[in-house]
Amino acid sequence: MNATTRRIVIGTAALSMAVSLAACGKAGGDDAGSGGDGKTIGLLLPENKTTRYETFDRPLIEAKVEQLCGDCKVKYSNAAQESDTQKKQFDALVTQGVKVIILDSVDYKATKSWVQQAEKKGVKVVAYDRLAEGPISAYVSYDNEKIGRLQGEALVKALGAKAVESSVVMINGSPTDPNAPFFKKGAHSVLDTQVKKVVYEQDIPDWSPDEANKKMGAAIDSLGKNGFQGVYSANDGMAGGIITALNKRGIKVPVGGQDSELAGLQRILKGDQAFTIYKQIKPEAETTAEIAVRLLKGKSLDGLTSTRVDSLSGEFKGIPARLYDAQIVTGENVVSTIIADQVYKAEEICTPEYKAACEAAGIK
Incomplete structure (x- = not known):
């Protein structure tokens, strides 16, 4: 959404830590290098008109990845609400050898071919906040x-x-x-x-x-x-x-x-x-980061996903998911x-x- 949303069980200390991690580059950021080392997670967010993405989602995800995997990097891009831009960002990550991509799509219908091509190259895609089309490995959002x-x-x-x-x-x-x-x-x-x-x-x-x-x-x-x-x-x-x-x-x-x-x-x-x-953005962001790290390491998602969902088209079924509540x-x-x-x-x-x-x- 531009949305969405959203609001956030987020400790001040945790946020400060997240921002500092992003600032000093420990979590990768825009300047992270090639992802072909098997220790890079791609993070693609859809827009920056909604204040949540840069203020909360990005630093929270980067900080949690750093906590769970000290030698992992996050390579981040924001599509500024342009689906064509996001496709180029996605394709670049795949070309660079990134094996796990967290994707908050600009246009969910456009992602089907991207995700299908990525799957053929062994790339796992985690749909974040918005359910993308395609063979997604996991989905984290809200009801x-x-x-x-x-x-x-x-x-x-x-x-x-x-x-x-x-x-x-x-x-x-x-x-x-x-x-x-x-x-x-x-x-x-x-x-x-x-x-x-x-x-x-x-x-x-x-x-x-x-x-x-x-x-x-x-x-x-x-x-x-x-x-x-x-x-x-x-x-x-x-x-x-x-x-x-x-x-x-x-x-x-x-x-x-x-x-x-x-x-x-x-x-x-x-x-x-x-x-x-x-x-609450913090649990959404941190669960997504943990799923991404587990996928990167080839580990099970047991305990992280509590339900399954189908894509909006109905073509892709049984996607492992975690849906959080709101108030x-x-x-x-x-x-x-x-x-x-x-x-x-x-x-x-x-x-x-x-x-x-x-x-x-x-x-x-």
Whole structure:
């Protein structure tokens, strides 16, 4: 997702260690050399508009690989939301002799031929956060349909007693992200039965906040200022764009998101955003790193994958998987979730602009 997401049981010390490891190159990074020595793991992340990838996912994975395999390297690239770029990055890793690749795909449908060709050369691919097409060796993510249901439930709660009389706008995630249809399906399963009607709905390419802003403006033009009572946003980044469009027209309705991004949490405390979804990135990232190291060493994945899934096309079945849970975060539980888990420190959230809102929420 640009998404997704997500939020994170992440100790400050662990993050500091991860960042320092990445900075000094112990975990490989962009400048890591050839992977033909059998001790290099490729890490391909999809984009950098969503703050989670560079802030949390990358340093966490690199640090865990370093912990588990001191002489292993991580060769990292970010595709900046370009599928063609990611293919070149993937092919380069295979050419260099890398035998395990962690892949968070830009466009999951495009990956089938890549993964098939890699498999022929003995390369194992771990789908991270988004389920790619092809003969994947393992998949680590979240129960994404459940996350959509949580989003729907949180929006219904924010609408309160008037939910059954309320019309809702839905701004969904990127069509190339395989998680987006699950978020949408889960949200619809709640909203279709508990609100009056979804009156406007759009999918947003690349999870773009700017595009979400434009679509929200179009929805207001189409429906009128009083034509809807709430907005479902598939993630926090787009929620920011949506709320900007609403504020410009003087409209105040509940808007929800996902990923527990810092800006989203600040909007929640200020009262501009109703909720977000907190997904613990640390266990997702560290499980993925451990799977990659085991695959590199030819070891079993026993104990790391607790279920099996099929690809979205249905062509590739029984992929070993680990799916983590998530929870709703509002102003009432920021302290007991985000701050307690040291995702962000109070002082990071409570910048001068949000000091009064933090004090009102009991954050010190």
